Amino acid sequence: MSETAPEQTLERAAASRPAPFLLLAAVVAVLVPARAAARPLEDIDLYWHILIGREILDGTPVAEAGRGWSFAPVPDTWISTQWLAEILFAWLHDTFGFQSIVVYRTVTVILALVTLALVTLYRRPARAGAWPFAVAGLALAITSQDRSQQLTYILAPLVGWWALRLLREGRLPRWWVVLPLVVVWANFHGGWLILPMALGFAVVARVLEVGIRDRAVIGGVLLAAGCGLAAAVSPSGLDNALSLLRFSSSTGQIGEWGTVRLIDWQSMAIGLMLVTVVVAWALGRHRPSRGEVVYVVLLFAFGYSAWRSSTPACLMLAPAVTGILARALGDPDPLPEGTEQPLARVAAGIAVVGVLLSGVLAVTQTPVLDPDIPQDLLGQVREHPEPQRVLNTYNVAGPLLFFGGPPPQVLVAVDGRADRYGGEYIDEYVDTLLLARPGWEEMVADLDPTSAVLRDDEPLAGALVAQLGWVEVAREGRTVLLRPADATGWPAG
Template identity: 30%
Template sequence: MAAPASGGPRFPLLARAYPLIAAALAAALLVALDRRPLRSFDTYFHLRFGQEFLDGWSIAHPGQLSTASTNDWVPTQWLPQVVLARIADDLGTTGLVLAFSLLVVGFAVATYLLLRRHADSAVAITLTLVVILGCLPSLSLRPQVLSYLFLVAVLGAWDRARASGRAPWPLVPLGWLWATCHGMWVVGVAACAFLAVLVVLERRPGRGRALALLAVPAGMLLASLATPVGPRLLSAVLLVNSRSDFFAEWAAPDLVSIGAAPLTALAALAVVLLVRRRDVGLYELGLLAMGGAFAVYSGRTLPLALITLAALVASELGRRRPHRPVGRSEALVVLGLAAVVLAVAPSQSLLDDPAARVRPFASRLDALPAGSRVLTDWPVGGVLLWLEPRLDVPLHGYGDVYTEDELQRYADLDHLEPGWDDTVDRLAPRVALLPDDSALAYALERDGWSVQQRTKELVLLAPPPGQTRTDPNRPD
């Protein structure tokens, strides 16, 4: 048997088949993910807020869903919220499933094409799988997935600018779009500014071209502040930074865990590859630093770290293995697999839908008078906002609408800290719908609240006779 040609793969058949096998695995993973588009309760409050904007809320000065939240908040996700609400109105759950499938397929394909620019198909699809696996906890029908997709666009644009020296002006309108879709728009502007400086320092262009490159992030910032919300978007950034104590995904992540293994592996591989090089460029070091910053900043920015580090690893591995650009047959395979995932998505039964826990209580909730206040935890409240819009749901998890004092008060309520019963009295709920094993549900039962209905997961409680009253702070 003849030996393989010098420099060729040891197992040429496996080398040819592997990218197709890995691509099929990625498609199967996306098909499985499509069965869980609504697994995050956040999807439901996004739908409700989108419906309120459709029904007349001002984007610049939106209203409140309950007198239990009083913060003068700034909408940072209004465009996808409106789009999702419109899809739900016109196409129902099928439309939402298709929207989610399109979102995750688009993210996967864009990531693959970004990585494929620097590496062969085997490396690109392997790293794409690693990114998808690492992002799984964050992939649901929420506007934040758009931020992941937009970061791919930013990295790709500066990749091309680094090679050509031309300013990536399309990022300026992307800045406007990003600022209407998700609060991480400021991360996009910061990343754009950082990469622009790296390209200028590395290429050392003339003054005119350098100014053009640096004008791109400035243009992104100006475009971001020209949305219907206006400059108030900057105050929303400061608001998020002050609330990491109340929302786990904005706290520093635990990088020593199974869930963080894809990120840890990419970071370690990136460091090893760069250490082995003698001519490491400033741009590569910048990508490593940016990926590291995303990794340690918060749980919500972990996907951004995965994307950034995968791009760096692809670039380094591509230096060691020659590769051809994407050809027609490869493009057809990618588009074909994407089409299969999109076609299969609507026919699947849904899993992990938090609304399924709440629907058994629909008849009792529907019997309540309009405006009745229902005490919940964050997940149940988020679902009720959409399923029962006629009710007053004070706790629902959309943190922007609460002051810090309100967030602290409701956190104390959940943990039965001193004063929790005063908070219940202040809310004056007509009923409570809570996890059956929660400390608050147990405390309310102990205090005389009666069980109206119970399932394996939730319990509906009513206050003792004579305790139900109208909240004096609630308008008639």
């Protein structure tokens, strides 16, 4: 027997061991829902969303919900574009309490992972799909919140899959599935726009592949246009289809609309996805087609356009990146019918256990509310014998309306409805008033507030005391409650 036989036997044994690619996906399926379940409620706008939903459930027409909440000098014509989500949040809170919103966040993260797994792991090579699944799962872990955007996260992988099939095979999703879905989606969250956008990207890419006369190209254009019409089936009509344009252009003060930085922990996921594609294209066995390059580059451009776009872009890219990796590695994609993935049952078992544990954690997680919310301080606003016109810091508006109100006990100078106030007012409010820059006194006089709830490190808080003689009523954490010197009905500060 040869002296190298033992070494050859060991090499063959090692080669025959199943590679644990799916175990990486299983770990992600455990950790990401656990993180969603273990955090308190973080969306500062959740509270006014609940109030909007509560008004609608009490019989207020959608087009009138949220009216009369503010004394800002801007038209009070705002109509909610996510009223279905607000109804859901109000019903969950009023039926089961704030804990149910944590459960909502956890369940929607799990559903997003399920959709992601279907387009990256089901009948696709594990060593090609596990990494995009993990990276997109990381994006979910970073950005998932108690917000209506969770529905977009659930559907984004499916949108990416539909667009990829259009590019690859000229296959379109059924219009009678897509259009009713858009009607619901557009009244739940503005992320519905990624569907016609992805179809448009795929149409452009397919034109480069097969030409403009392709039937799928024409069908894709018609379906994308149909999505815009379906989004207009809303209390705000066609304006609902244009709502994202109003949000994105309203002000530079909203962080989620800011440009994505290349080096930042929040951009880690889309950065990893970009590196993966570049390496796979550079080292792969086959060069990518022009259409594939254009489609993927357009999705990356969308992902880097704003913070709120990076996670949907990662989720839409995941099925395409799986195919890119499969081709680079020489794996069949899709896998032949009946192919068994190594360690698939073990990975599925681990994922199921993780889902169950995250469910238990969501139900028992404490604290449920962000400890930074000054509930006792806001309770003093609620207990004042007269309604209050509150000069407020931007991010305290939601809790102020909820715990200090509801309206008309509290009227705010600004709140999270950026499209209601417009960029000019918000920029002036934040850059001039809150920073106590020249002109702030005139703004205070014009607004004529009866009290103020501000961050103690905001220049306006100190200026009101030092220059206008306002008095501190209470302080909790980083928040201070102030009143004019001649105001009555407040406890001694």
